[in-house]
Amino acid sequence: MNPLVTPNLGLLIWQAITFLIVLFLLSKFAWKPIMAALREREQSIDSALQMAEKAKLEMQSLKADNERLLNEARVERERILKEATETANSLVEGARAKANEEGQRMIENAREAIGHEKQAALTEVKNLAATLSINIAEKLLNRELQDEQAQRALVQSYLQDANLS
Template sequence: MNPLVTPNVGLLIWQVITFLIVLLLLTKFAWKPIMAALRERENNIDEALRMAEKAKLEMQALKSDNERLLAEARAERERILKEASEAATHIVETAKSKASEEGARMVEQARVSIENEKKAALTEVKNMAATLSIDIAQKLIKRELQDEQAQRALVQAYLQETHLS
């Protein structure tokens, strides 16, 4: 057989002894710190997972709170918009009724004013007609009464009219 393929018994024994010494040294000095580091890493990972789960629950609670607050804000906005719309409608209706009342009042005032001015104009026309009639009558009488005969005839006519009435 080929000496490279077949192991030498002496070499094999020394390799086993060296392996056992390295194993003992590793067990005595390195095994405990490696295991402690692995346990610490496992604990850190478990703690991080617990904290992530806690953060996830807190995020869900915050999300539900935010959704609730958002719904409340929407409801409040709708209520405010409804109140503003009702107030605007009320203001418009009030303004319309006031304008209507003011218009009716102004029409009534105009009607009364027109009626008063109509009466005043009629009175003035009557007064002017009376004054004009008196002026015309004076001029006619002056003209007719310039002679004495006409004056006596007129007095006689008036006297006869007063006895008849």
């Protein structure tokens, strides 16, 4: 048979001794540092996972806070817009009422001024008519009373009118 398939007893013993020596050396010098490195690696992985979980929780908390702040900002914006609209409407209504009041006051003042001007114009027309009447009467009297006979006739006519009344 082939020596590779069925090993020799001496070869088997030497291989076992070599294996035990390597195992002893590895356990004495390499096993502890390898295990320490593996434990350290495991701890760093656990630490990284814990930090990732903590970061995830913080992100969820920040996201919730962000949503809450956004909702509060929306509510505040709506409130401010509503107040601004109400204020603008009240200002417009106030201005409209004041303009109407001012317009009515101006109309009343204009009516009064027109009434005063009308009265002044009527008075002026009456005075002018009276002055014109007096001037016309004076001119007529001057023309009629230029001679003495006309004067006597005028006095007679006034006397007759006075007796009839």
